[in-house]
Amino acid sequence: MNAAKVLEDLKRRFPNEPEYHQAVEEVLSTIEEEYNKHPEFDKVNLIERLCIPDRVYQFRVTWMDDKGNIQTNMGYRVQHNNAIGPYKGGIRFHSSVNLGILKFLAFEQTFKNSLTTLPMGGGKGGSDFSPRGKSNAEVMRFCQAFMLELWRHIGPETDVPAGDIGVGGREVGYMFGMYKKLTREFSGVLTGKGREFGGSLIRPEATGYGNIYFLLEMLKTRNIDIQGKTCLVSGSGNVAQYTAEKLIQLGAKVVTMSDSDGYIYDPDGIDREKLDYIMELKNLYRGRIREYAEKYGCKYVAGARPWNEKADIALPSATQNEINGDDAKALVANGVFAVSEGANMPSTPEAIRVFQDAKILYAPGKAANAGGVSVSGLEMTQNSIKLSWSQEEVDEKLKSIMKNIHEACVKYGTEPDGYINYVKGANVAGFMKVANAMMAQGIV
Ligand code: NDP
Ligand code: 2IT
Numbered sequence: 001m002n003a004a005k006v007l008e009d010l011k012r013r014f015p016n017e018p019e020y021h022q023a024v025e026e027v028l029s030t031i032e033e034e035y036n037k038h039p040e041f042d043k044v045n046l047i048e049r050l051c052i053p054d055r056v057y058q059f060r061v062t063w064m065d066d067k068g069n070i071q072t073n074m075g076y077r078v079q080h081n082n083a084i085g086p087y088k089g090g091i092r093f094h095s096s097v098n099l100g101i102l103k104f105l106a107f108e109q110t111f112k113n114s115l116t117t118l119p120m121g122g123g124k125g126g127s128d129f130s131p132r133g134k135s136n137a138e139v140m141r142f143c144q145a146f147m148l149e150l151w152r153h154i155g156p157e158t159d160v161p162a163g164d165i166g167v168g169g170r171e172v173g174y175m176f177g178m179y180k181k182l183t184r185e186f187s188g189v190l191t192g193k194g195r196e197f198g199g200s201l202i203r204p205e206a207t208g209y210g211n212i213y214f215l216l217e218m219l220k221t222r223n224i225d226i227q228g229k230t231c232l233v234s235g236s237g238n239v240a241q242y243t244a245e246k247l248i249q250l251g252a253k254v255v256t257m258s259d260s261d262g263y264i265y266d267p268d269g270i271d272r273e274k275l276d277y278i279m280e281l282k283n284l285y286r287g288r289i290r291e292y293a294e295k296y297g298c299k300y301v302a303g304a305r306p307w308n309e310k311a312d313i314a315l316p317s318a319t320q321n322e323i324n325g326d327d328a329k330a331l332v333a334n335g336v337f338a339v340s341e342g343a344n345m346p347s348t349p350e351a352i353r354v355f356q357d358a359k360i361l362y363a364p365g366k367a368a369n370a371g372g373v374s375v376s377g378l379e380m381t382q383n384s385i386k387l388s389w390s391q392e393e394v395d396e397k398l399k400s401i402m403k404n405i406h407e408a409c410v411k412y413g414t415e416p417d418g419y420i421n422y423v424k425g426a427n428v429a430g431f432m433k434v435a436n437a438m439m440a441q442g443i444v
Pocket of ligand 2: 161191
């Protein structure tokens, strides 16, 4: 394979999908060498089949708002690859959603899910519906209208969606209700469900906790203790909240959180009580992070991200491309020695280069945030055996999965000078398993 040529061809055939091109380029550039050691892969043009999704569903979602107006949104499900298990991946509701963004997420998900060691293929879905400012009833009607189309394409052994930006327990519950009504079947078709109807304990916490478990493994390679370390967290949604919770439990100091309007900087650190306030503010009242600064009298910076503040560790947990090259330079200059990604692709290629050139610990999302989908996989298992495991059991399994992912990164990503290139490690490890499964299954 010639990575540059494959990418050029994809750009020509699928223009105007920059995030998809970005994600593919990052993977191809790091697996090219390994891929070319296996001429049998190229003989069957494996790479093209791995980059282009198996299929994409696109549909119109029409619903009525509280004023009686009829609203139209777009709905999508990208089924990327099911070589190692049913398609699996979240659903995103955000005004920015388009096909290119979901293709990047489904592509990434395929490698991430492979890394978890659980039998899950890769997929992603969503809509350009924005839950911001919508009433509960509007969200319910939208979720129902969305599922009215999606249900034909998913199933517990076919494709199992879950949450992502704008989709949490509430939305999963509404979608599950509609799916059940349409199919007259109670099944594990979605993960991230409520505990009362098949949801796994620790699933809400899993992405944030898993990211910190991965961070601890990285810190261990340099004999660094997390206690007392100052951390920058971006976002204030599901992933950011449980990232902060675990950091606080471990004695680290979280000084920032953010939302799409700006960030707060609390030099005293966000403690348990302040985090409870954020959880209530965001999950119950659906308020803005600015209100935290008003309540606790700390700095709020509108329209900015937290990467210029001084810290030891950064945990981007909001969205893609939220750290650019300049942000990365500021982080490194301010003493940050570890970046572990809770979000998917939060660092631009320039930012990744800055981190790797500075030889700091840098974990890409597909490794560091794999805890979320891992516990989704554990939820699928519990649903199919019709049992539920205790909190401790799930947490232990999550820790061991994150440790295994770290080991895989070390195995495939250690460079001659000893620096661990986690991007390469994660991509090669994730790729090899999917590639071998595809080879065994013939040209399909
Ligand atoms: P949430 O919707 O719960 O929270 C998202 C947070 O990020 C909010 O604070 C939101 O601000 C902010 N945000 C969203 N879009 C933007 C934007 N364009 N610019 C600035 N801030 C933004 O989502 P999650 O916490 O679930 O997801 C966060 C990231 O983690 C995403 O990249 C997601 O793909 C990834 N992820 C999620 C997993 C999960 O299990 N949920 C698993 C693995 C990865 P506001 O409140 O203003 O909207
Ligand atoms: O990006 C992700 O891994 C998720 N949004 C979670 C997917 C899942 O199926 O739990």
